[in-house]
Amino acid sequence: MNRRSFVRASSVLVLPSLVGRAFAEAAWPAKPIRIIAPFAPGGGPDILARLLAQQMGPALGSIIVENRAGAAGNIGADYVAKAAPDGYTLLLTTTATQAINPALYAAIPYDPLRDFTPISMVASTPLMLAAAPDFEANNLKELLALAKAKPGKISFASAGIGTMQHMVGVLVEQRAQVEMLHVPYKGSSQIVSDLISGRVSIVFNSTAALGPMVRDGRLKALAVTSPKRLPAWPDVPTMSEAGLPGFEASAWYAVFGPAHLPPAIVQKLNRELVRAVASPACRDTYASLGLDAVTSTPQELGAVTQRDLATWSGIIKEKHIRAE
Numbered sequence: 001m002n003r004r005s006f007v008r009a010s011s012v013l014v015l016p017s018l019v020g021r022a023f024a025e026a027a028w029p030a031k032p033i034r035i036i037a038p039f040a041p042g043g044g045p046d047i048l049a050r051l052l053a054q055q056m057g058p059a060l061g062s063i064i065v066e067n068r069a070g071a072a073g074n075i076g077a078d079y080v081a082k083a084a085p086d087g088y089t090l091l092l093t094t095t096a097t098q099a100i101n102p103a104l105y106a107a108i109p110y111d112p113l114r115d116f117t118p119i120s121m122v123a124s125t126p127l128m129l130a131a132a133p134d135f136e137a138n139n140l141k142e143l144l145a146l147a148k149a150k151p152g153k154i155s156f157a158s159a160g161i162g163t164m165q166h167m168v169g170v171l172v173e174q175r176a177q178v179e180m181l182h183v184p185y186k187g188s189s190q191i192v193s194d195l196i197s198g199r200v201s202i203v204f205n206s207t208a209a210l211g212p213m214v215r216d217g218r219l220k221a222l223a224v225t226s227p228k229r230l231p232a233w234p235d236v237p238t239m240s241e242a243g244l245p246g247f248e249a250s251a252w253y254a255v256f257g258p259a260h261l262p263p264a265i266v267q268k269l270n271r272e273l274v275r276a277v278a279s280p281a282c283r284d285t286y287a288s289l290g291l292d293a294v295t296s297t298p299q300e301l302g303a304v305t306q307r308d309l310a311t312w313s314g315i316i317k318e319k320h321i322r323a324e
Contacts, residue, residue, distance in 0.1 A: 156181070156202045
């Protein structure tokens with residue numbers, strides 16, 4: 001076969017496949033879409049997945065939310081990483097599976113950058129730094145001064161090793177060059193009572209979790225980890241304002257697909273996610289959960305994932321943190 005004949009034959013083979021792919025993308029979605037929530041029912045990803053599925057249903061048809069919990073979200077994330085890149089299997093996850101777990105666990109079965117297609121961020125939640133009313137520090141500068149004067153004596157609680165609460169505490173240690181005592185709990189239920197009683201010194205947690213107790217005086221807020229003051233908490237300074245310039249840390253929720261998801265499907269999903277997050281139903285639910293309604297372009301989400309993966313991986317390796 002000469003070169004010209006080979007080119008003609010190749011074109012005959014390639015053209016139908018390209019046409020078929022273009023038709024499939026144009027017809028998408030032609031069947032129900034599944035959103036995988038990699039944590040247990042009732043958690044943030046599950047609630048957001050069901051809320052967004054409901055809001056996107058009129059435009060995209062049937063959307064099913066499926067919980068595939070286990071291994072701190074790694075099981076569900078891996079399931080999506082290995083799914084076909086056809087737009088019918090999506091992941092609604094958190095900072096944990098994409099930016100913390102890859103360094104926290106000795107081995108995970110997916111690559112958070114190579115094995116996923118970023119679609120859009122859908123929410124973020126800054127943390128609040130709080131202490132008991134009678135704790136001797138009344139602001140971040142006083143807290144850091146105490147931590148420097150008493151290495152290892154100021155304790156900070158978290159819901160477990162590798163949680164955002166833990167990682168933010170370690171980030172403060174690194175940035176302020178102080179040593180504190182990490183006290184991991186099995187969940188968050190006992191933390192507040194131990195904080196109020198003085199068994200632990202401080203905690204970083206969501207405004208939804210700590211806000212009611214700050215408002216009624218059972219706790220005091222020292223700072224928030226957002227880049228700007230929160231509208232609901234205008235009198236609480238940011239960490240940057242209060243003594244750690246440039247400090248910022250928020251947990252985020254985002255939607256990803258498997259790697260190599262067609263651009264046309266990515267664009268359509270991004271557009272519908274942005275519309276859903278802007279809906280009154282989402283705004284009201286977000287407010288009740290203490291979440292910020294945040295969306296992004298796929299490129300912006302990819303950059304945030306890469307940035308946070310570098311930040312948290314560096315801290316985890318420096319402090320030799322490992323999942324239990």
